[in-house]
Amino acid sequence: MTRFTDEDRERIRAELIEAGHELFAEFGFDRTRVSDVTDAVGIGTSTFYQFFDSKEALYLEVLLVERDRIFERLEAELAGAETAREEAETILRTMFSQVRSSPLTSRLFVEGEIRLVEAQLDGTEHETADPGEIGKMLPQPDEWVARDDVSLDDPDVVRGVLRSLLFVTQAQGTPLLPTVAYEAVEDALIETVVDGLFADG
Structure with a gap:
């Protein structure tokens, strides 16, 4: 077994996550092999298992990093x-x-893959009752519902409404919603939901 310094371990782990991010985004989970990731980083396949089981x-780690990046951007x-309406x-x-813009973000919030991976790692069955990670990370609806x-x-219904709108992205470029009409539909959905949520605003 190769011995690594703490600094080497931190660097290699970060490189594995970054390579995984690129490969999973481009090819998806099923078509990405461990050897594809280790080749990108320049380590042996057996060495991979010193970092991830x-x-x-x-x-899962790639998805969690992606989630954190998204919410950092959202916070900024x-x-x-x-105003609450602007929020x-x-x-x-x-x-x-x-x-x-990001296949991984779509898989996280639209396809719910973070729950599937967590279930696989836990050995539990996939459950759909949880409103998803976006529900846990958005405190704003708790403040909004207190307004007149x-x-x-x-607030969970508000979060559910916000999250469910993201499913329209799956229709883009299909006969249901041709690409030429998509942008106008997205804008109209956002305006309609915000106007309905802040009915007296």
Whole structure:
């Protein structure tokens, strides 16, 4: 077994996560092999298992890093929002942009892959009852529902509405929603939901 310094271990682990990020984004989980990741990093396949127990464990770590990146960006975008209405619109526009531009983000929030991987690692069955990671990471709806001008009184329902809108990205470029019409539909959905949520605003 190859011995690594703590510094080497930290560097190699970070490189494995970054290589995994690129490969999983391009090819997906099933078509990415451990050897593809180790070849990209320049280590042997057996060495991989000094860092991760399985390909699933690496994939989960990649998804968690992706989730953290998304919410860091979301937090930065929200810093410029001055009202609750602007917060809601910023959250939706940022999440739509992220889901459309990143296959991993789409898999996280639209396809719910983070739950599937966690279930595999736990040895438990996949459950769909949880509203998803976006629900845990967005505190704003808790504040919004306390307002007089907000039409919903359950923050989990608000989060569910925000998250469910992201599914429209799956229709882009299909006969259901041709690419030429998609942008206008997305804008209209965001405006309609925000106007409905802040009914008196």
